[in-house]
Amino acid sequence: MSDEHTPHEPDERPRRPGERPPAADARSAAGDERAGQEERSAAAERPGRDEPAAGDGAGADGADGSPRGAGGGAAGGGDGDGGSARDGGNGGDTTRNGRRRLADGLWPPRLSRAQLIVALLLFVLGLGLAIQVRTTSDNGALRGARQEDLVRILTELDNRSQRLEDEKRGLDSQRSQLESSSNQAAEALKQTQQKEAELGVLAGTVQAQGPGITLTITDPHGSVQADSLLDTLQELRAAGAEAIQIDNVRVVADTYFTQGADGVLIDGHKLSQPYVFKVIGNPQDLEPALNIPGGVVQTLEKEQATADVVRSQKIVVDALRPSKQPDYARSSQ
């Protein structure tokens, strides 16, 4: 290294603030900043008066201090631009000095203005570090999430709380009606009947009507299989269908499709062409769900069948199912 013997040696103890460092020391620091090897060795041979020029080369931080020479001669190093990483070592003498300086700085503790100020700043740093580590480890899952994900999660939570709020309100009003009604038995009966009607729609024991769509699948070649119809049904359910009837069969939870020798059977009944789905639900949800690219309608068309969706404000689902009494399951309420 060209600067192995730059005169650091006389300066073995740590420098107090304000104490003037030897010119060569400051110069080598300034040289460490940016200058290349040759430039620095040249600078090392120059006497102290060249220092401002070397400082100029040291970039903004160094320029701040080096030209001042005196107390600020250390400026470049104070900010510690990492130029000397390229130096490949400063040689053994500097190393020994560095160690000694470190040891001197650590022990014995000296109460000086510099120490106090640095301590204060380091206190702030430690505080910030601890706070940051703490907040980061507090809610780890959400912190790493991207903004879009956070927005989606927030929206979902909002919707969920909205639904729960609605449910709570409904239950509250039910309770207050039950409590305040003069004829509590009649009120309970009314609510039970309402519940029965709701569940009846689900179980297929009562007729249902409301807005929805009619899906007509015409399959002249007989190429539509049971699984296609099942896909269609699932798509409708996913889109929020509340009551479905296929031809004359009410679709309920345990409805099944089978592939017979001469066509598709639903719950054991042979389906006749065309297959007509009467679906009650929000038409604005149901129709796009069937028509999305790669969705049911396109798939059916690929199988040489045509699917026709018609929205309607009044769909009547009138096919019924007998209510079944479970043999083993009993209500636990």
Next chain:
Amino acid sequence: MIAVLGLVVGIVVGLVVHPVVPSGVEPYLPIAVVAALDAVFGGLRAMLDGIFDDKVFVVSFLSNVVVAALIVFLGDKLGVGSQLSTGVVVVLGIRIFSNAAAIRRHVFRA
């Protein structure tokens, strides 16, 4: 020694007291901490070089923190906050590494 004590006390206080950061400052805290770390490493290196100066350290510490926070703030306003934060962290990380290399040479002669 007192400086090291300051750091330790700061960490302990931060962990124990659990102070609440105002939400306006929260996004800038991590980047400011990294900038401060950079200044501290620079200061440590300067001390090993024998050219440490407390005034320079204070100024560089504060200006590092302020500039880093400012860059992130500006990035947030321009809609490139995360990218700019990454840039700042990369630059500061490079500086920390090179300062650490200089310190290592001083301490371990390698």
